[in-house]
Amino acid sequence: MFRLDDIYTEWNLKRLTRHILYWALWLLLFATINSNYNSGSFWMWIQVELIVMSVKLPFTYVVLYFLAPKFLLKRKYTLFLVGLLVFGFIAGVILSLQYKYMLNPWFWGETDWPLISIKIIYRVLDLFYVASIPLVFKLFQRQMATEKKAQVLAEEKLSSELQLLKNQLHPHFLFNTLNNLYGMVLTKDERSPQVVLQLSQLLSYMLYECDQPSISLEKELEMLNNYIELEKIRHGDRVNIHFNVLGNPSGKRMAPLLIFPFVENAFKHGVSNNSQTSDVFIEIDVQDAFKLMVKNAVFPSKKSSTMQAHSGIGLENMRRRLALIYPNKHALDIAENGEFTVKLYIEQDQIVLA
Numbered sequence: 001m002f003r004l005d006d007i008y009t010e011w012n013l014k015r016l017t018r019h020i021l022y023w024a025l026w027l028l029l030f031a032t033i034n035s036n037y038n039s040g041s042f043w044m045w046i047q048v049e050l051i052v053m054s055v056k057l058p059f060t061y062v063v064l065y066f067l068a069p070k071f072l073l074k075r076k077y078t079l080f081l082v083g084l085l086v087f088g089f090i091a092g093v094i095l096s097l098q099y100k101y102m103l104n105p106w107f108w109g110e111t112d113w114p115l116i117s118i119k120i121i122y123r124v125l126d127l128f129y130v131a132s133i134p135l136v137f138k139l140f141q142r143q144m145a146t147e148k149k150a151q152v153l154a155e156e157k158l159s160s161e162l163q164l165l166k167n168q169l170h171p172h173f174l175f176n177t178l179n180n181l182y183g184m185v186l187t188k189d190e191r192s193p194q195v196v197l198q199l200s201q202l203l204s205y206m207l208y209e210c211d212q213p214s215i216s217l218e219k220e221l222e223m224l225n226n227y228i229e230l231e232k233i234r235h236g237d238r239v240n241i242h243f244n245v246l247g248n249p250s251g252k253r254m255a256p257l258l259i260f261p262f263v264e265n266a267f268k269h270g271v272s273n274n275s276q277t278s279d280v281f282i283e284i285d286v287q288d289a290f291k292l293m294v295k296n297a298v299f300p301s302k303k304s305s306t307m308q309a310h311s312g313i314g315l316e317n318m319r320r321r322l323a324l325i326y327p328n329k330h331a332l333d334i335a336e337n338g339e340f341t342v343k344l345y346i347e348q349d350q351i352v353l354a
Contacts, residue, residue, distance in 0.1 A: 022133075022134065023053065023057070026049075026130065026133075027046065027049050027050070027053070030045065030049045031043075031045040031046045031049060034048075048103055051098060051102060051103060052095055052098060052103075054098075055091050055094050055095050055098065055127075056091075056126075056127060056130050056131075058091075059087060059088070059091040059127050059130075059131060060127075060130055060131040060134060062087055063084065063087070063131040063135060064131070064134055064135060064138060066083075067080055067083045067084060067087070068080070068135060068138065071083060073142070084128070088124045088127055088128060089120075089124065091124070091127050092120045092121075092123045092124040092127065093120065095120075095123045095127075096119065096120050096123065099119075099123075174203070177199055177202075177230075178199075180195075180234055181195055181196065181199065184234065191233045191234075194233055195230055195233055195234065198226055198227075198229060198230040198233070199230065201223075201226050202223060202226055202227060202230075205219070205223045205226075206257070209256070210256035210257055212256070213255065214253040214254060214255055214256070215253060215254070215255075215256040216249075216252075216253055217249040217252040217253060217254055217286065217290075217351065218249045218250060218252075220254065220256065220257075220258075220259060220260075221245060221249055221259075221284070223260070224259055224260060224263060225243075227260060227263065227264070228241055228243055228263070228282075231267050231271070235267075235271055237277070238271065238276075238277055238278065239267075239271045239277070239278050239279075239280060240277065240278070240279045240280070241280050241282070242279065242280070242281045242282065242283075243282045243283075244282070244283045244284070245283075245284045245285075245286070246283070246284065246285040246286065246287055247285060247286040247287035247288075248286070249286050251352065251353050252286055252290075252351045252352055252353065253351060253353060254290065254346065254350070254351050255321070255325045255326075258318070258321070258322070258344070259284070259292055261315065261317070261318050262292065262294045262315075262318070262342045262344070263280075263282055263294055265294075265315060265342075266280050266282070266294050266295070266296040266340070266342075267280060267296075269296070269340070270296025270297055270298070270340060271296070278296065278297050279296070279297060280294075280295070280296050281293070281294070281295040281296070282294050286351070288348055289345060289346060289347055289348040289351070290344075290345070290346040290348075290350075290351045291343070291344070291345055292342070292343065292344040292345075293341065293342070293343050293344075294341070294342045295339050295340065295341045295342075296339065296340050297339055297340075298336055298338065298339055298340050315334065318332075319332060322344075326346055326347075326350055329346065329347045329349075329350050330344065330345060330346045330347070330350075331343075331344070331345040332344050332345075
């Protein structure tokens with residue numbers, strides 16, 4: 001089966017068949033047109049074209065495999081044009097010799113016309129026309145191959161960047177959580193074993209379930225709930241958590257670990273650095289599109305440091321990751337106005353299974 005984007009580096013059967021098919025179609029087209037609009041039978045014009053193809057064929061391949069790769073594809077347009085005219089003139093003279101001494105005596109009986117005349121221009125133009133068809137096809141193939149290569153490179157770049165961002169995100173989370181656990185162990189908090197269990201479940205989720213482009217939203221929310229329970233154990237009465245999910249997450253998928261970094265930052269910078277009772281508001285709405293709102297208090301004495309911390313590696317990675325996964329399909333708004341608020345919107349067709 002022939003494909004337009006098939007490019008061959010050696011002369012195999014498919015390549016030979018494609019070339020033979022092109023010249024056979026050209027031969028039939030030439031004979032059909034001339035037998036309908038000029039004197040002579042269809043088979044006579046077949047014979048004429050078979051003879052002149054001994055010139056057209058080499059000229060076409062000189063253009064395709066010498067002039068085009070050596071000059072045209074290297075953007076040496078002047079040299080390509082000069083080469084085309086030189087080889088075209090030489091081939092035109094050979095065609096004139098064929099018409100004067102081979103074709104005319106056979107079919108028309110005329111021999112007394114000058115070798116070099118205005119007719120040579122028409123023959124050169126005919127050569128250009130015959131060679132232009134496969135040349136355009138070759139350029140089209142090259143363009144398709146270039147676009148395909150660019151697409152593959154873009155996909156590979158996207159995949160590697162996403163993996164890099166995930167690899168940066170996991171240690172960032174682990175570093176924060178282990179710091180918290182370390183503090184609990186030092187104070188001999190009896191809830192430490194439960195925290196270890198919660199951490200184990202979170203790491204299991206990250207290591208064995210997040211290594212794919214998308215994951216069930218139900219799984220993501222389950223992991224988030226585990227994390228919130230861990231934070232409740234760690235902070236106790238110092239934090240009031242308002243966690244609400246609107247709509248049914250069943251049948252919806254999204255890229256893994258998109259919710260967690262925003263929630264983690266709310267606890268780290270809105271609760272951990274504050275000795276007073278804090279509120280963390282988390283609302284997820286999946287009724288039409290995906291909407292996330294995370295809000296935590298900002299304390300005047302730590303306002304500048306809080307904003308700086310929130311714009312660190314975690315949120316910067318999330319901006320980059322969202323841009324890679326959902327280009328032009330999401331909106332992320334981060335604002336500080338008495339409270340630190342993160343709002344994420346992802347279009348419905350990006351999260352609902354087809």
